[in-house]
């Protein structure tokens with residue numbers, strides 16, 4: 510399946526341009542945000558592949574003033590669909606900023622070459638293999654073998670300026686991952702949420718628990734934004750974000766009820782998916798990952814989650830998979 514990248518950057522304000530790929534109902538096509546003022550430019554997140562990153566850079570050149578280049582990249586977290594493209598910008602001298610927690614966790618993230626090999630070698634006759642081929646084969650070898658880590662890290666809060674524009678980096682993890690940050694542009698009324706928020710697809714959260722993801726969403730609302738750019742999907746209003754926060758609590762409460770009743774992860778995940786009330790959202794199977802991550806916390810397991818077994822679990826609930834196979838094959 511080929512990838513149709515955005516044809517242009519969308520101007521949200523004169524200083525904020527959005528690269529919004531159509532990533533509905535699939536993994537890996539994350540949003541990137543170009544922030545520019547005077548002769549300075551900062552990019553929030555980089556795409557999954559070298560080709561997509563070069564495409565984004567070419568579109569950025571069309572809106573940046575002559576002679577202005579991207580000198581700062583911010584990674585909202587360490588997942589590859591937000592950071593594999595870093596190298597294109599560091600090769601031109603850019604710094605990459607992320608939280609110290611993200612930097613420390615990068616050893617848990619698959620490298621592009623590891624992920625490409627996993628997708629190439631997996632057996633398409635298995636639910637995991639079919640799922641990986643369906644959602645990740647399109648990215649090929651990503652065009653890079655190793656991800657470029659941050660060159661500058663912080664914890665808590667970091668104030669930057671882009672031209673005359675105030676840019677606040679606020680650590681909100683653990684939430685989606687251990688080290689999430691959000692980017693607040695108070696003068697523009699814009700917050701870049703990273704994967705603390707997904708729009709029009711079911712969320713996946715690797716760290717959690719959902720109470721912490723909800724707290725991170727509330728932190729976004731506390732910035733009083735006019736517009737919120739999620740990690741994936743279209744931009745949102747504060748009302749959309751409030752509804753998303755309420756949704757997270759409903760999911761959390763259902764998972765906790767299943768756990769309290771002594772149900773297995775598979776039983777609770779199946780109930781949650783069957784009761785899903787957002788039929789237009791894609792990737793319903795990711796509710797199984799939310800369930801498993803929440804159960805880990807409820808069971809007192811604070812070790813970092815291994816991503817592949819979690820994706821394997823979700824694969825059993827994907828629309829083309831046979832969910833009755835889940836209980837027998839997932840440990």
Ligand SMILES: [Zn+2]
Pocket residue numbers: 537539588590591704740741
């Ligand atoms: Zn993402």
